[in-house]
Amino acid sequence: MWDAFWQLSAVGALIMVALMALLWVLHFPLRNASIVDVGWALGLPLLAVTYAAWGPGDAMRSWTMAAMVILWGGRLGGHLAWRIFREGREEGRYRRLRAQWKTHVGVKFLAFFQAQALLDVLLAVPFLLVCLDPRPEWSTWHGLGLALWLVAVCGEALADRQLAVFKRDPANRGRVCQTGLWSWSRHPNYFFEWLFWVAVALFASGSPWGWLAWLSPALMLHFILNVTGIPPTEAQALSTKEEAYRAYQRRTSAFFPRAPRERPAGQPRTS
Template sequence: MAADHRSSRPVGFAVVAAVYVAAGLAAWAVAAAMPGAHPLAVTLVADLAATVVVFAASVVVRNASLYDPYWSVAPSVIVMAWLWWRAGGEIAAVTERQLTVLVLVLAWAVRLTVNWASSWRGLGHEDWRYVQLREQRPSWLPFWVVNLVGIQAMPTLVVFAGLLSAWPAVTVLDRPLGWLDVVAALVVVLAAGTEAVADRQLRSFARDPANRGRIFEQGLWRFSRHPNYLGEIAFWWGLWLFGLAAAPGWWWTVLGPVAMVLLFVFVSVPLMDRRSVQRRPAYADHMRRVPALLPLRLRRGV
């Protein structure tokens, strides 16, 4: 692909759209080939098939970031598919809990996808973490393996685990809305709001040339080094509360939000912190004063 096309945002977005349509068709074909199987099994296999399509396209265009919007696009599609299956295609049969979960997941997905789109510059722009993995991997390990397993398949499985709690929330209909649903909705709204505000604050700070090389310690970022990650984690806990409200027996789906916590605490946060220390040595002191996620300790030296 020509260099000018790789730097073109319209071309990049057109490629992403075509790839995701192909991924959706692959998922649909897989689902159609599994009649009689449990919807959760069908969804998982279809989800992985779509991921393979996105992976193959990312190899062709030499950009692993092709997968990035999958994190926010796939959950809303999966929840809609589950709801459609449970409602038997009858929109009028959708319950209050189902509608609440669907609207909140869609709002979260649209916001997160738009946030990705606003910062992606085209096929020539690959997430720095993927570039780092490409450059620092052992010489014997092909990057396509890192790309398939670490960058794409692993997040797909973690997100699917997080979505397991949405299954009872949209398919178990014998429990009416209650106080736990209210708590769940508040958690999800606050979580998505925290993410949105944190992303907007950081984007505004980064766009000002006067802030180049400086450490952002304003707004939500004054109390947490990664408030956007905190909001993302809280979103999945809120989704779990919806599942618990609908079917307490599905409490074990807590494995989903726990997996999210582990992903961010042991992968995303350390990666971001190490990069920040390398680019801004004063960030090490910032790490001592500001907690990584939960704003539980008092700031010193302010």
Template sequence: MNSPISWSDLALNLGLGVAASVVFFGVIMAVATAVKNHSIIDIGWGPGFAVVALVSFLASAGDGGDDTRRVVVLALTAVWGLRLGFHIGKRNLGHGEDPRYTRLLASRKSGSLVAFLVKQIYGLQAFLLFVVSLPVQFAMYQSAPLGVIGWIGVALWTIGFVFEAVGDWQLARFKADPANEGRIMDRGLWAWTRHPNYFGDACVWVGLFVLALGHWSGIVTVVAPIVMVKLLVSYSGKKLLEKGMRRKRGEAYEHYIATTSGFFPRPPRRRPAPSATADR
């Protein structure tokens, strides 16, 4: 962790990261406004990280970063981000605007629509994209070879990616089967955690943070997995989803909560079956 690092080049890259985040979500905002569907921002969330990773990879060429680390970080970020964007796009396109965004837009009382969108939706997303992508940007300038710590990061990323991708696939397959109408998804990874996709997402970003520990400066990027986990557990992820599921599905979902871990995977607990079931 004592290998040299080009601070001026890293600082320039951070500036480019800010610019890439702003331009990317600016384009998304323009498209979403034109088609009158602001929920497409969800599709852009994952690919946005791939864009920042690519900008950082190109900007760091020849600046002393270990090429293996640079390629691995770019590849892992791009694979995660593009898969997530494809999955959300396949799930959401053709279903109109997400009610969350419709309600948010309805809450605007006056003032510029553009200013409202920047402050309440797109500006916040650009800021979060930049902050969460800090490990990716820092890792590009670290000259130390991956070593044991780096491969631990790759292993954590792999565990997370498998949980997220398999969990999403299992849920999509479950919902596509008419025989599952009126039932809650509690099979496969969903029997071990109520949110295998969120747990996987958290592991992915912890893994990318570990990949940024080839230099002591990478420690500061711990803010990225902290912010991501906070979003997944306390804000737009688990908390919001479960609030709606409890209100909508009642006893069946309460039973699922009582028997299944809320985040970290573990074997399900045994409880009496509920008197009614509901679709997840």
């Protein structure tokens, strides 16, 4: 098993390094480093398909895992690509990185893009564990994983949809979205994204060494809470609408959904 594990991991790493190098080159004429997010999202289905096609695991279970990742990552990647096309400008956190780095920005972005490639390979360990398991039996772990996956995919799609509808209304310019899922969590999209990784870990727990799969949701939670998720997103929000966003912070949970502490002024309480 471990020979196949390291061999397929090496293949996956080469694929992701090449993909991110291509996107890094492309970001110069586009003048938009936000495409790294698209590459991150679409790279995961690419790894899942690679592992399912080349791994020695049970075909039905391997391709079920691949389908789970394709549907999740394909939707997310498409959503991010459409947002870049629609807005036509680089996301705020990447503009801040340019301002902070000042010199050798291109080289630093190359390291950043390749760090995302490495992150994809690490996160894809649960996919690989499933695709290395030759046993045909399905277990309760697989059923639990599929059920939670459905909740995660639907929840993240709904959160993205609610925010997109809010932003399209000119009357909401400069305001903070506090409707629907966004009244229960300041980052419901991140919460359901993390829930996807919990679902994947559950599904992979039925495979040998399945406990390793739980490193992925733990790693993703760390990045969302402390690195590339909530901190830069909230810094951007505070820089453009500080007073309104601080009030939103006082009312609404940062990550795990819960009822808001009080009703936003002028808006009904939603669930």
